[in-house]
Amino acid sequence: MPEGDSVHRAAARLHTALAGKPLTSADLRVPRFATADLTGRTTLDVTPRGKHLLTRLEGGLTLHSHLRMDGAWYVFGPGQKWHGGPSYEIRAVLGTADATAVGYRLPVLELLRTADEDHVVGHLGPDLLGPDWDPDAAAANLLATPGRPLGEALLDQRNLAGIGNIYKSELCFLAQATPWTPVGALPDPQTTLPRLAAAAQRLLAANIGDGGRFRHRNTTGRHRPGQELFVYGRAHRPCLRCGTPVREAPQDGRPTYWCPRCQSGPAPAA
Numbered sequence: 001m002p003e004g005d006s007v008h009r010a011a012a013r014l015h016t017a018l019a020g021k022p023l024t025s026a027d028l029r030v031p032r033f034a035t036a037d038l039t040g041r042t043t044l045d046v047t048p049r050g051k052h053l054l055t056r057l058e059g060g061l062t063l064h065s066h067l068r069m070d071g072a073w074y075v076f077g078p079g080q081k082w083h084g085g086p087s088y089e090i091r092a093v094l095g096t097a098d099a100t101a102v103g104y105r106l107p108v109l110e111l112l113r114t115a116d117e118d119h120v121v122g123h124l125g126p127d128l129l130g131p132d133w134d135p136d137a138a139a140a141n142l143l144a145t146p147g148r149p150l151g152e153a154l155l156d157q158r159n160l161a162g163i164g165n166i167y168k169s170e171l172c173f174l175a176q177a178t179p180w181t182p183v184g185a186l187p188d189p190q191t192t193l194p195r196l197a198a199a200a201q202r203l204l205a206a207n208i209g210d211g212g213r214f215r216h217r218n219t220t221g222r223h224r225p226g227q228e229l230f231v232y233g234r235a236h237r238p239c240l241r242c243g244t245p246v247r248e249a250p251q252d253g254r255p256t257y258w259c260p261r262c263q264s265g266p267a268p269a270a
Helices: 002-016 137-145 150-155 167-173 190-205
Strands: 026-029 042-049 052-057 061-068 072-076 090-095 102-103 109-111 247-251 254-258
Touching: 002 042, 002 052, 002 072, 002 102, 002 190, 061 090, 137 190, 150 167, 167 190, 167 254
Parallel strands: none
Antiparallel strands: 026 090, 042 052, 052 061, 061 109, 072 102, 090 102, 247 254
């Protein structure tokens, strides 16, 4: 399930493989752009923006992709067998003299002018891992709808960009509030929300891969298997803090986890 840290890792891999090199092959396997010829263009950079990937090419073009739930980019060396799924799931191939990037199951893939990037990412809030990160601005965005459940507000990329379902559950645990708690009902939200936004940034930054602290996604700081996350994926297992069984219920169609003892606020009936 790609989240902001996963997208930044993917961008780093693609940038290393493609940036500064002319494309020797390019194949966009979506009907709208199937005839686009990008061969010969040099990749300028691959930039993540929230959960979006912007592959910028010379000539003022950007290839915009979004991984959503199960999309992925893989990089292969010369002669290396491609893997990542059956060939019919391939949506994009970008090749250079010494590497090939292959995008599988990309639900969003479009070619646009670099000058028009704001049309696809301009609505996003501050990027947790980007140069525009501002915890106070993110907190103000969250508090703009005080009646909204905290879990839904954290997932709204217009408030802050990069949080997915895993971090949503983990951050609500750290806030000691259920994901159904209205944002405005948090204790001292003017102080709590900037701290929560700053904690979100620290967690994602610690998990971005090379240079990060953890080999696998980790929010607890613990390294024993099964103790990397406080509540996500731990339904019916003991809370790592108090031992109470963790509960699970859908929120906006997504599985959501919380500890009924450590987290106060409204929640679905058992």
